[in-house]
Amino acid sequence: MNKPIAVDGVILAGGEARRMGGEDKGLVTLAGRPMIEHVIARFEPQVNALIINANRNHDRYARTGFGIVSDRDIGEYPGPLAGMAAGLAASEAELVAFVPCDAPLLPRDLVLRLSQALQQQQTDIAVAHDGDYWQPVFVLMKRTLLPSLDAFLSGEGRKIMHWFQQQKMAKVLFDDQLNAFENINTPEHCQRIEQQMMES
Template structure:
């Protein structure tokens, strides 16, 4: 398979939105998830959705729905593992993940992640943006992940590891830095105020 598969991470608890699926919230008359699919699908060779619970609620999107294999809510790394296990069955070498609540991420996400991974034995790259205080701010739900490390990740999760950067640092992950213009490309919707802000951003970009 020539390029990575895409996996949209939609397994969050959405506690600040009152629960439910943030990807099903409406932005400009369309679900956030639809906007994420439209951005990611042209960049990858196939697409799936990581979500738990009744998969039927996503039937309208026509994507395979991958549940976490790690019991309990183990965070985004469990979704990454579900994606890597699925990719292994498809004969793929890697996946690129994107969050279901982040509608403005770059159209060259995959290209930039792959360029940053050149020369790596196991291509592992997280997206990042410039940050005045920390130099770079990593966005751990947006990354390029190698299928070859899935068993290592499974072991780490079963041992209780939950923080993405702890595992990626262990494997010397690189960072692909994306510029921030008028709209933060990795702005994500966590609260009702964020959804209102996303609507303003959408209209400003129209």
């Protein structure tokens, strides 16, 4: 796959995973491997360098061979935006792409299509949309947005789309890949996705 120039990738694995009983979702076993390994297999070929955003189990994530970065301390649990801020701060690339650790079916052309939209529409952020809903944790953004994001978080902003809508943003349709954005939130869902992977 052709890689867009100067794009780093960040896998967001810093969540609390309450619906999984608090178990670290990136390390949940799926089809015999930790879930994050399935995400890496699809995402890593699309970027120039890969970083994992994690707030616990650093030793286990380090076994993947990629760098680990934690959220900075900004008070109460700030959600995915804190992981995005940490990823932007850790990267030296012009553009940074983000995906969650619980989406093992993510598009193999995600970064390419987001990058094309960002460049063609001359925006600062490109966000995936499945035809019905925004998929805000599947996003590509310019690293120069870090000061804006830090200010938003410092002002106790937490809603991803609220911050996105303050920027120049491109909507990128992926309605041709209907299952690509399924994220695994429960053990039952994990079993269903595993069966789907075995049958495909």
